[in-house]
Amino acid sequence: MAISYKDSGVNIDEGNRAVELIKRVLSKYKSSEQIGKFGGMYKIPSGYKNPYLISSSDGVGTKLKIAIMAGIYNTVGQDLVNHCVDDILAMGAKPLYFLDYFATGKLKAEIVASVVEGFAKACEENDCVLLGGETAEMPGFYADNDFDIAGFITGIVEEKKVLDGSKIKEGDLLIGFKSTGLHTNGYSLARKIFFERLKLKVEDAFSDTGKTVGEVLLAIHKSYFNEIYPYLKKDKIKALSHITGGGFYENIPRILPDNFDVKIKVNWEIPILFDFLVKESGITKREAFRTFNMGIGMIAFVDKKDSSVFKELSDKKEAFLIGEVIKGSGKVLIDGID
């Protein structure tokens, strides 16, 4: 008996069908993947004096499990692109292009095409190009319906516009930008509570929000690019912290100089999802701010004299004045906790 490549669990024909479906999906979007080449090409933009590339790789963690449970595949692609965009935005960069990695145990063309549609949509929204990707069928590695995705972004920034925290000074204000939900962090804990402890289903109603558990947990990681990049161009922001895994306590110190602390006052309304998770898990407030974004997905450090420029976002309750920089030793001090 001959063992063909297909017998071994790898199905080249289904791979080709996926390529056809992906081509059809991509034709709907401006940013289009260069299928079939060994690598994607991108012309370096002119007009920069000392340009730096800023790159980041990311995943979406076990948020994927919820997407798989709910059979909704297009939003995780957007989560991944937006997460990547926010990471390089935090260093001052504008995204140029994105590449993906998609791995599964058994390739299903419709699923991979739906995920890629999410990539394409988010790339278009963030004014960057979906430059390429790798689709891997790895029999025996993932359960049949499971898959994993990773993303890689490249952006550009002028040398003197790089945000590295060095411009932060005593008295600077912290502006917190609203998150849409858990973004891409804290899902292992959230899954334990929702699905193991409370035995809820993705289609169950969540509290009195009018939304299902699946909808609340799959809310797309927000990209702050369109909201924040205009302020970067006008030099109105001195530093940014993207609140991802490790929450406030681990992400703020990534850019805070050693000789300052930040003093944070929780004067925004913590979304019901976070209150619920804290209550049901029994974790401390401190652990909550080390695990979740608690309703704030990005924090901007702003000179006191510039704080009024955020008035419009503040009036719309999209951004809040949440703290200030004081003399110290690199610590995050949250009112009522520290």
Added chain:
Amino acid sequence: MAISYKDSGVNIDEGNRAVELIKRVLSKYKSSEQIGKFGGMYKIPSGYKNPYLISSSDGVGTKLKIAIMAGIYNTVGQDLVNHCVDDILAMGAKPLYFLDYFATGKLKAEIVASVVEGFAKACEENDCVLLGGETAEMPGFYADNDFDIAGFITGIVEEKKVLDGSKIKEGDLLIGFKSTGLHTNGYSLARKIFFERLKLKVEDAFSDTGKTVGEVLLAIHKSYFNEIYPYLKKDKIKALSHITGGGFYENIPRILPDNFDVKIKVNWEIPILFDFLVKESGITKREAFRTFNMGIGMIAFVDKKDSSVFKELSDKKEAFLIGEVIKGSGKVLIDGID
């Protein structure tokens, strides 16, 4: 009972231990990852007139399973970097930097550090920088000892030096460069034969090679950068095809213009591993050349008048004259098969 993040299967402390181990590993290599920032920074090199970035994302497929079976973790990192380097080399680019994604069900600091050491070693060998990476612990997604890795590379090439196949002409010669083994393709089939059908173990001897099955199957994907890039700089190569998944039949057409065929003569010695796999699987010769690299990992298209420049590599049996370009319709014709 409180459910902490650690109870949920995510262990931040082990993550921090991994970071410390990785820092120690990286200190041994020139190229060092920028740990702790939101993204990695890379200054765009000067001296290019119309530079293009070339990027690619890749995985190593189920070769990982063999690494995991053998408990050898440092070579797959090199496989991944070299695979990425070869992909963008095929477009004429020189690598600048690499980023990784590492995902596992249960983080083990020693394993991730060993994999990262492979990344760092290969980056140094390919004169590029390990710029950053994402390490994800995803409980319930991977079996406890399993992990997956993805790599992202960015390279640079002057516009008029981009290799896209358009310079290929009738009469050009094909120079095949020796592979070290399966590289990163055909492992699902190879695993079926070695471990399921023949019930061999990674520590068993393979034929009379003096090597074990594990050693033969884990041979590192060769990077052709140091061997081939000097010829690219001197414009001695018109096109390159990286022989990966899909073998000769799918990779050569990626760069072959529609109005030519290539005629290939198998006048190199096919390594015993491929003969063994073909014999034991019972697949046809055609399917073999569509699945495996059959001993040739990269094919260069060279003007007839320049063929002598490869004499040195040819004398060392590192490269072989394996075919030529004829008028046709984009087909790959292998002597004795087509």
